[in-house]
Amino acid sequence: MNAPLSNSALVDKDQEHMIHPLHQNAAHANAKVWVEAEGSHLIDADGNRYIDGLSCLWNVSCGHGRQPMVDAAAQQMKQLAFCSSYNGSSNPPAIELAERLADICYPQINNFYFTSGGGESTDSNFKLARFYWKAKGKPEKVKVISRVLGYHGVTFAAMCATGISSYWPAFEPRMPEFSHIPAPDPYHYPQPEDGSSLGIAAANELEKEILKQGPETVAMFIAEPVQGAGGVIVPPADYFARIREICDKYEVLLVADEVITAFGRTGKMFALEHYGVQPDLVQFAKSITSGYLPLGGIGISDEIAATIRESASPWMHAYTYSGHPTTCAVGLATLDYIESENLVERAASSGAYLLEKLHSELDNHPHVGDVRGLGMMCAVELVDDKEARSWYPPEWGVGPKMTKAMIDHGVFTRMRSEVVCLAPPLTTDQATLDELVAGVRNAVVDVFGE
Numbered sequence: 001m002n003a004p005l006s007n008s009a010l011v012d013k014d015q016e017h018m019i020h021p022l023h024q025n026a027a028h029a030n031a032k033v034w035v036e037a038e039g040s041h042l043i044d045a046d047g048n049r050y051i052d053g054l055s056c057l058w059n060v061s062c063g064h065g066r067q068p069m070v071d072a073a074a075q076q077m078k079q080l081a082f083c084s085s086y087n088g089s090s091n092p093p094a095i096e097l098a099e100r101l102a103d104i105c106y107p108q109i110n111n112f113y114f115t116s117g118g119g120e121s122t123d124s125n126f127k128l129a130r131f132y133w134k135a136k137g138k139p140e141k142v143k144v145i146s147r148v149l150g151y152h153g154v155t156f157a158a159m160c161a162t163g164i165s166s167y168w169p170a171f172e173p174r175m176p177e178f179s180h181i182p183a184p185d186p187y188h189y190p191q192p193e194d195g196s197s198l199g200i201a202a203a204n205e206l207e208k209e210i211l212k213q214g215p216e217t218v219a220m221f222i223a224e225p226v227q228g229a230g231g232v233i234v235p236p237a238d239y240f241a242r243i244r245e246i247c248d249k250y251e252v253l254l255v256a257d258e259v260i261t262a263f264g265r266t267g268k269m270f271a272l273e274h275y276g277v278q279p280d281l282v283q284f285a286k287s288i289t290s291g292y293l294p295l296g297g298i299g300i301s302d303e304i305a306a307t308i309r310e311s312a313s314p315w316m317h318a319y320t321y322s323g324h325p326t327t328c329a330v331g332l333a334t335l336d337y338i339e340s341e342n343l344v345e346r347a348a349s350s351g352a353y354l355l356e357k358l359h360s361e362l363d364n365h366p367h368v369g370d371v372r373g374l375g376m377m378c379a380v381e382l383v384d385d386k387e388a389r390s391w392y393p394p395e396w397g398v399g400p401k402m403t404k405a406m407i408d409h410g411v412f413t414r415m416r417s418e419v420v421c422l423a424p425p426l427t428t429d430q431a432t433l434d435e436l437v438a439g440v441r442n443a444v445v446d447v448f449g450e
């Protein structure tokens with residue numbers, strides 16, 4: 001038998017034929033080739049173990065190597081690996097998953113359309129918002145408002161809502177119906193001068209933008225309850241209640257992008273529960289299968305779903321893999337696992353532990369500007385000048401330097417330029433969380449000094 005290839009030999013072969021998401025040739029030369037994983041650890045082709053500091057892409061919430069998901073996939077593949085779910089066909093795992101989601105999702109959301117991931121879910125909600133407003137006799141309501149540093153995927157339409165501007169230049173012009181308001185970022189949002197709270201001031205940006213665009217043209221506002229890829233931005237407690245009021249006042253659908261936050265990540269099953277607010281539409285992906293198979297979807301309020309069910313013209317929106325029986329069976333096994341292992345409650349308590357530990361180890365470092373988080377979603381923002389809350393110039397390369405230093409200390413995660421994002425599996429034990437924090441702390445010292 002041939003000896004397994006080393007990490008660097010595999011990278012050489014990879015570079016001959018593969019193009020990767022966010023491809024950048026030079027950076028990929030140092031790629032990790034993962035061959036195995038267990039619990040909260042990833043193992044590369046040279047046998048090195050790393051803490052999976054981001055649950056891969058915020059999705060492997062149940063941890064790696066869980067047998068129930070493997071068994072559910074194998075069993076369903078043997079029985080019926082795939083069938084169409086187009087109008088006129090359905091299958092028991094998809095039906096059961098929709099029923100199960102209706103039980104655990106926001107009370108007014110009881111209807112589900114399945115996709116294969118987050119970006120498809122975003123596009124599905126854009127199209128549903130247009131469909132709904134046409135059905136309501138308001139066909140001019142087509143515009144989408146989202147937020148700076150929001151991430152909603154990078155299909156062409158989703159990219160237009162995504163507010164991380166580095167995703168745009170190579171593909172512009174963007175579609176004109178999209179605009180962005182500032183993020184409700186407690187660390188950077190300017191202190192309001194009119195005495196209102198930061199949360200209310202940041203929410204009022206939505207009202208200003210709706211009035212600027214013309215309320216009769218705005219279909220929806222899309223927001224992550226906690227902005228993830230944009231650097232784990234946790235909004236002030238009063239933000240979303242005011243957002244809900246504004247959406248109601250101007251007849252704008254509130255779409256919660258819970259692709260990262262759904263299924264326990266923040267310590268609640270769905271994250272707007274923290275703020276006592278219900279959205280009109282919700283979207284999810286990632287943790288619905290803990291990343292074991294690609295599945296996403298949108299949850300639709302009863303009122304909006306009625307427009308589809310009662311429409312004389314069909315909902316001409318479809319994906320081959322919508323309602324895929326095997327991915328839905330794995331979704332059901334994942335929900336069972338989340339429930340039986342108490343992962344929502346554990347995310348709340350382990351997340352509080354992780355945040356506290358990050359504060360105690362990092363707050364007093366001169367280049368750590370902010371440590372923040374909610375549940376098992378945390379971030380460490382690195383700054384040049386702590387007083388001014390200013391960043392190093394991009395050419396200084398905080399992101400690549402920190403990424404490498406963390407790998408040297410056994411932690412694999414992602415940065416948003418100067419922000420270290422941390423979202424380990426919800427099953428991660430305290431000893432591993434301690435190692436994770438030590439790895440980040442050691443990396444900060446390597447890059448910035450004591």
Ligand SMILES: Cc1ncc(COP(=O)(O)O)c(C=O)c1O
Pocket residue numbers: 057116117118119120122151152153154224228229257258259260285
């Ligand atoms: C909040 C949010 N929405 C949408 C997406 C896009 O999901 P996908 O990469 O599955 O298209 C992501 C991906 O990270 C996300 O974090």
